Amino acid sequence: MATTLQQLLDGLTQRATMPSPSATIADITGSLDHLGRALTGLAQDGITPGDSSRQRTTAELGAACLTAGRLWPHTGGPLTDLAGAAADLVGRDRDIMGRSHRWAVTVEVAEAADHCARLGRHVLPEAAAPELATVRELAVTVERIAQVEPPTASAFVVLDRLVAQPWTPGNASETTALDASAALVGAIERSRRTDDLSLRDFRAAVAAAEIISRSAGAVTAAASGDDAGPFLVTGLAWQVAGRASTVFDDGRGAGPIDARGVVACARTLAEAVRRDAGHLSDAGALEEDRDLPSVAASVQPVTGQLPVLANHLTAAVDRWSLTGRLYASARDLPPVNNMPEDRVQAVIVGRHVQAVGADLDHLRQTVVRATELSTGLADAFHRAAVAGPPAQRHQAALYVREVRASGVPERLLRHAQAVERDIATIRSPHQVPWNASPSR
Structure with missing residues (x-):
């Protein structure tokens, strides 16, 4: 069945906001590690031509997600799998994305990271993993910037590009x-x-x-x-x-x-x-x-x-x-x-x-x-x-x-x-x- 980057991120967000009792911190941090990989690649390719709040915040959020992702060894799970597939799609599309596309993807990935970090805060006491709080703060900053400088309508198209299963x-x-x-x-x-x-x-x-x-x-x-x-x-x-x-x-x-x-x-x-x-x-x-x-x-x-x-x-x-x-x-x-x-x-x-x-x-x-x-x-x-x-x-x-x-x-x-x-x-x-x- 064909799927899109947006569908993967929506699925990740849904699982993070409606968690099962079996949700583990290893699965949560594994998902953040993959999201951090995607955000870091987007920041390296460039969100804006020069230094800007969008560029800096994207890089900082990517680093924060990678840091949170190293808190526990990866054991896999539905959150990790969805985030990993999403990060792979972002990497696959790097050669066709311009700055406007990268900003649109950043906004959506930041939202998913926020939900995953919020779920982590429910699983662990706040003092046990301050790295999760950092992820949430930076994700909210991305959201606030996006309200002032929203992605263009055409930029969102990259989120809905279909990826088909092989057929013969x-x-x-x-x-x-x-x-x-x-x-x-x-x-x-x-x-x-x-x-x-x-x-x-x-x-x-x-x-x-x-x-x-x-x-x-x-x-x-x-x-x-x-x-x-x-x-x-x-x-x-x-x-x-x-x-x-x-x-x-x-x-x-x-x-x-x-x-x-x-x-x-x-x-x-x-x-x-x-x-x-x-x-x-x-x-x-x-x-x-x-x-x-x-x-x-x-x-x-x-x-x-x-x-x-x-x-x-x-x-x-x-x-x-x-x-x-x-x-x-x-x-x-x-x-x-x-x-x-x-x-x-x-x-x-x-x-x-x-x-x-x-x-x-x-x-x-x-x-x-x-x-x-x-x-x-x-x-x-x-x-x-x-x-x-x-x-x-x-x-x-x-x-x-x-x-x-x-x-x-x-x-x-x-x-x-x-x-x-x-x-x-x-x-x-x-x-x-x-x-x-x-x-x-």
Whole structure:
């Protein structure tokens, strides 16, 4: 089952606030030792550019947790296991986290450390372990700083990145949509690390995002009772992004499909979503379906991962604009100021040229539009409240803050209007029809 850093920290906090009679000081200090390891790594990577209260307090809290963690020999236990897994995930994500992400993670880890230290104070007399009091004081300081300098909404995304259990083609038909979503994001990350993400991979991921968005839009409309049209715009936005990519070619043939690659994972995700909600093809059918809550429960957390997926796709386009890995007919690229003579000649004869920089601006804009519309769709899904408490508490709060921020509704409306214009203009003789199959 896929899990997230936030779920691990929430599980740790729940166990610390509702302890069993068998809770031991060795298990408590073991958990603090792991949390201290995570905080120390975050502080070393940098919470702020220079010396600041955030930077100093994070480093001090990490040191205090490590000190408390050495009070007793480690014997393991549920608290230690949860904290250890959380610390491992923080370490795994160090290469993708910026300062804002590290601050968001610090705030959540500090809260978990506070609860663990509080539990330790119940198990031991106060005078027996003053180190626990130090942890609590510093954790409260982090909380106070966070109230004045809260983490940004986008920074919380790192807490909700899914980590999937390994799966193979043999059990792909039984893979849940949530696990398939995590597998797809993981496959894209692997391809990006080796700079091997192909245009075929990109289109497969975009097509999977379109299928998710269409299903989520239909479910949201049925749950809220509102007109389905606005909710389905997100799916159209992803369709436009897929069509915009057909201008380009990376020179790589179809080739065999890697069972753990992006295309295979996108197919598995699309099949899982269709299996869960595909039989309900429109909002009207959903409204009459008695199984709407269970359908929504399976689609909702996957919808919450769309912004994470979209950020990877945006980063891929940015990378291509720098490396020039894509090619396109010069006639299909946007005009540039002071066009070089060789580009002018390429336009005249219809020659393919290397696409760099501004040549990919339109593709990037379509992905960014789809990303912001996905954020709005996820917020609408959560507010529909058809599936009970959201699976990702912090992600839901993030969407509420983002969508209710000043100017966001107007920006989303402009994006929706831009999507409509793109749909009307994107079709041209040189482009092949866009098919929503993730095998593209």
